[in-house]
Amino acid sequence: MASPRSKLTDAQRRRIMQAVRGRNTGLEMIVRRLVHSMGYRYRLHRRNLPGSPDLVFGPRRKVIFVHGCFWHFHQEPGCKIAHVPASRREYWWAKLSRNVARDSRQQHVLSAEGWGVLVLWECEIRAGDGRTLQEKIRKFLD
Numbered sequence: 001m002a003s004p005r006s007k008l009t010d011a012q013r014r015r016i017m018q019a020v021r022g023r024n025t026g027l028e029m030i031v032r033r034l035v036h037s038m039g040y041r042y043r044l045h046r047r048n049l050p051g052s053p054d055l056v057f058g059p060r061r062k063v064i065f066v067h068g069c070f071w072h073f074h075q076e077p078g079c080k081i082a083h084v085p086a087s088r089r090e091y092w093w094a095k096l097s098r099n100v101a102r103d104s105r106q107q108h109v110l111s112a113e114g115w116g117v118l119v120l121w122e123c124e125i126r127a128g129d130g131r132t133l134q135e136k137i138r139k140f141l142d
């Protein structure tokens with residue numbers, strides 16, 4: 001319920017929150033379109049779930065996170081995007097490490113509550129023709 005002092009509509013508040021949280025990125029749109037074209041139904045950003053997963057498949061009790069490799073610090077030798085910036089290395093190292101720890105904590109809670117969790121990374125979303133990605137999603141959801 002909106003507070004009486006608030007002059008923002010729900011739609012306005014939602015847009016602001018999305019901007020603040022960096023949601024609705026091009027990356028996420030690619031995944032949404034792909035999943036939709038595969039015939040799956042999902043909901044977006046269920047805020048009552050840890051980490052507010054990007055796609056939520058309620059009846060299947062599964063969630064998908066779409067992670068940018070830099071901010072979520074993709075720990076994969078083949079990833080060419082994740083890195084610690086050369087200046088202020090200690091600051092970035094601490095910040096990115098905190099992000100990794102938070103992601104891991106949230107995914108752990110989701111698993112403990114019986115949710116299947118899939119993380120799709122920026123570098124794998126951008127790689128290839130999407131077929132590998134599609135197979136991965138299908139395998140996870142079916």
Ligand SMILES: [Zn+2]
Nearest residue numbers: 069074079123
């Ligand atoms: Zn990556």
